[in-house]
Amino acid sequence: MTQIIQIKRSTTTVAPSTLAQGELAYSDQTSKLFIGSATNGTILTIGGKIYVDMLDHTAGVLTASSAIVVDSNKKIDNLIVDNIDLNGNTISSTTGNLVLSPSSNLVINSSSVDISAQATEFKVLDGSSTAFTISEDTNNYITIDTTNSSEKIVFNKNELKSVELFNKKKKKSKDQIVEFQKDEMHTFSEWLTVSKFKPIDRNSKKKEENILNKFISSNHKITPNNEIDENYDLDVVYEDNHNNLMTETLAKLYLSQKNYEKAIQSYKILSLKFPKKSSYFADQIKKIKKIKKSN
Numbered sequence: 001m002t003q004i005i006q007i008k009r010s011t012t013t014v015a016p017s018t019l020a021q022g023e024l025a026y027s028d029q030t031s032k033l034f035i036g037s038a039t040n041g042t043i044l045t046i047g048g049k050i051y052v053d054m055l056d057h058t059a060g061v062l063t064a065s066s067a068i069v070v071d072s073n074k075k076i077d078n079l080i081v082d083n084i085d086l087n088g089n090t091i092s093s094t095t096g097n098l099v100l101s102p103s104s105n106l107v108i109n110s111s112s113v114d115i116s117a118q119a120t121e122f123k124v125l126d127g128s129s130t131a132f133t134i135s136e137d138t139n140n141y142i143t144i145d146t147t148n149s150s151e152k153i154v155f156n157k158n159e160l161k162s163v164e165l166f167n168k169k170k171k172k173s174k175d176q177i178v179e180f181q182k183d184e185m186h187t188f189s190e191w192l193t194v195s196k197f198k199p200i201d202r203n204s205k206k207k208e209e210n211i212l213n214k215f216i217s218s219n220h221k222i223t224p225n226n227e228i229d230e231n232y233d234l235d236v237v238y239e240d241n242h243n244n245l246m247t248e249t250l251a252k253l254y255l256s257q258k259n260y261e262k263a264i265q266s267y268k269i270l271s272l273k274f275p276k277k278s279s280y281f282a283d284q285i286k287k288i289k290k291i292k293k294s295n
Contacts, residue, residue: 015030015045019035019036021041031050032048034046059071060077131143251270263288264288267284
């Protein structure tokens with residue numbers, strides 16, 4: 001004899017109000033299947049079309065309003081958590097900063113860290129009681145101390161090996177502290193210069209002045225050579241040097257001083273030196289002659 005199992009059903013009710021122990025009910029309103037608990041008749045949700053639809057998509061493909069189903073390699077193609085998007089080899093944020101905040105150290109196991117694609121600035125915490133260090137194991141290469149009372153960059157002795165290779169020099173040096181003033185700004189290339197372990201000499205100008213003063217105080221004299229070659233034509237040499245030193249700036253200077261004849265002569269010399277601009281120089285000579293007449 002055929003047994004018929006009847007299930008309570010409704011197209012308008014979200015869930016049944018009561019169910020006997022083991023009694024089933026289905027709601028078309030919510031697409032859920034219910035059963036009465038075998039112990040006390042409590043209504044339990046045990047399935048329905050809504051849950052089947054959540055699983056009905058390609059495994060390994062993230063699908064909206066659906067359950068995450070990994071593929072045979074235990075993978076999912078994309079994962080979005082709040083503002084963080086994990087897609088392929090990229091971790092990005094849809095808005096705001098991407099913050100990595102481990103409880104201990106942030107460890108990056110890579111042969112290199114490439115930030116050349118976009119990064120233009122590297123910031124460290126200002127006024128930190130703990131210095132920022134660039135190190136290998138227990139060896140510190142560069143220490144950046146941002147404590148407001150003693151801001152400095154320390155290049156440690158362990159870094160000397162790389163500096164020696166960079167400068168192609170072999171010499172020993174002790175740990176050296178290069179101190180910076182708060183109003184000084186230095187580029188990374190200037191830091192490399194500092195890393196040669198040569199302190200910044202802010203008194204170099206005073207040293208040059210001292211050398212000059214010492215030379216003056218020693219009362220040095222320059223003895224002229226009184227031997228004159230009788231065949232040496234001073235006029236010719238002067239004329240040749242004058243022509244060689246002639247520039248358009250000098251011609252303009254003569255004009256500003258209203259020395260019109262020398263200005264005209266200057267442009268004539270320039271015209272011979274630079275034939276390609278001779279028409280330009282000729283126009284300048286005409287203008288000077290007009291100015292001369294008007295004055």
